[in-house]
Amino acid sequence: MSNEGNELSGAQIVCESLVREGVDVVFGLPGGAILPLYGVLGQWPELRHILVRHEQGGAHAADGYARSTGKVGVVFATSGPGATNLITGLATASMDSAPVVAITGQVNRAAIGRDAFQETDITGATLPVTKHNYLVMRAADIARTMREAFHIARTGRPGPVLIDIPKDVFQEMAQFDWPEEVDLPGYNPPGEGNIEDVKAAAKLIEEAERPVVLAGHGVLISKAWDELRELVEKAEIPVITTLLGISGIPTAHPLSVGMPGMHGHAYASLALEEADLIIAAGARFDDRITGDTKRFAQKSKKIHIDVDPTEIDKNVKANVAVIGDLKAVLRQLIPEVSKSTHTDWVRRIEHLKAEHPSLKIRETDELLGQHVVKTISDVTGGKGHMVTGVGQHQMWAAQFWQSAEPNNWHTSGGLGTMGFEVPAAMGVQVGNPDSVVWSIAGDGGFQMTMSELATVKENNLPVKYAILNNNMLGMITQWQDMMYDKGFYANAYTGNPDFVKLAEAFGILGLRCTSQDDLEATIRKAMEHDGPVVIDFVIRADENVYPMIPAGESIEQLIEEPA
């Protein structure tokens, strides 16, 4: 079926365009304004639709699908409340540069601007949380808009794009013409870097005695893990990964030095501080890494490689900047850098690791979040996918997940969205049906989006949800403990549900683990179960995350252990 040149309805054009873009799965939830689209969806059996329980869940699922496959994730929602429910999900994707296309129904054209029933100016509302958005006022414009939207979402620095389509535009007939080319004179994402800049970067690398790569999310987005490895092995450069750069290099690689920053490994923060050259590769020097930028890594020169020129000099000044796609730039850079060693520097880092063992778990009989993550990491061998929520459990996951495969770690870093853990893991599983997908969830975040367990069950998605249940908003408790003179308030849950019964109510296997003794057996049992599992890991509550560099401070304020 080509449909080229045929008269189709706007709704049919949307479906045909999705197929042209290679989409095979859509997350969504219908409503009046988007019903014309649902009315024809069945005519395209190649488009699998997954009916979610909440549009936020749909957006996070599309995001998880996108991050873990590199393909564009798609979500449908209706006008008004359906569309506004997407906003958190779009903002999450936007902050972490994930390619998502959202298609929303809008009220009929004639009703726009009249405060019609379920009318929201969703293009206005999502302006700051999308890479771009569209309100399509003619069916004849849909194909071109879809083509542009996917192109914009996936290229350059990826991001979410929203397309708002009035109900009567879905119903309007127009000739379907699929544009081969996109015509966007204002949009030219860079490819290779300027070779002079690459050479200048190579020169700094040659001169450096203590170089490190700060590997960010850009490594995963541009699928540059092989090139990263080739570069750092050639010139013996240690690699520090940002929270979103985890899985850009195997954690067990001899040159891998862990995560820096607020809750990063102490040795990684110290290595970043002691380096004389930082090569930021697709990392945007977020404030969780730099703390006070005026006191951040003063001893080093900086090479900043990024596809987005506005990131250069935004937080940290670069001595050499290379604008381009990371994979292409690294390919240019590798031959310019000579084979070399940095034996003393690598030895120094080994020494830092020995002196500051951030991966040591203190002696205790109680079950800690750290034990749970470490055991899941050991049992899976760091293979499959790991998704997290936001809070203490996220930091322990980042510290203890020993990733063994590229791009198998997915977390909400920039927006820090609690509730990401349930639906995003669902999207990751949809995109990677043969992988074991673990979600490390907080009891707080889990309760924000747990309605998607119904979707997980309905579609028999075998996600393993590990709730690190401290019966509290742990990270909030920690801040109140450390910064507000123990002014605890609204931090603890006194009436959490029974998560095992809850799982059973959804028709999902529920397990509980309360001690270190049962830990491995519980995890193995979950892995052996051929379907979704929810595990209530009841962990010690009053446990803070260390190391910690308090917000806005510098490495001098590093707190390695509880006082």
Add this chain to the structure above:
Amino acid sequence: MSMNGSTPSSSSQGLSKRTVIALVQDRPGVLARVAGLFRRRGFNIASLVVGKAERPGFSRMTFEVEGDPSIVSHVAMQLDKLIDVVEVTDVTDLDIVWREMALVKVMASAETRGEIMQLVEIFRAKIVDVGAQAIGIEATGDPDKIDSMISLLRPFGVREVMRTGRVAMPRAALVEGGKDGFNVKGQESDIWVAQSADSGSV
């Protein structure tokens, strides 16, 4: 127009002002996108002029923007990131021609009219409207010239002032002219300037 919702406080870092010209595609909402970007990034728009460009389907915008120097220097790049923005030139440090127009309604009695007409002449402005008690004046030129004309008119009773903000264009080759563009360092500003980049959030 102030686009910054934060509490004003003075800063010793100074205020930087830049003139930027953007060629944009005439697509719905392009002005909202540009204005939203300025608001979000904490730039202050001192003036903004929009009009059709030479190519059908495109407009040109001239902005004067103010803000923290380190942020303002990113204005052009940030604008360029918008999909509908085709081309951005920060002309602050270039040789540019720039103009602003003002319409001024000033009280004019039989006795004062002659004096006002003289001022109009000196500033090469034009009378565009005459009423029994007031006259309308059109003036074009650089903002300093317009400022001084208005201040000289004040004693007569200025009723209404309408100014366009500045439009700018890099000079055609061989046309002589002075340098423009200023980067006022160390000047006290009442624009809120971030002192720490930490988000303070968790």
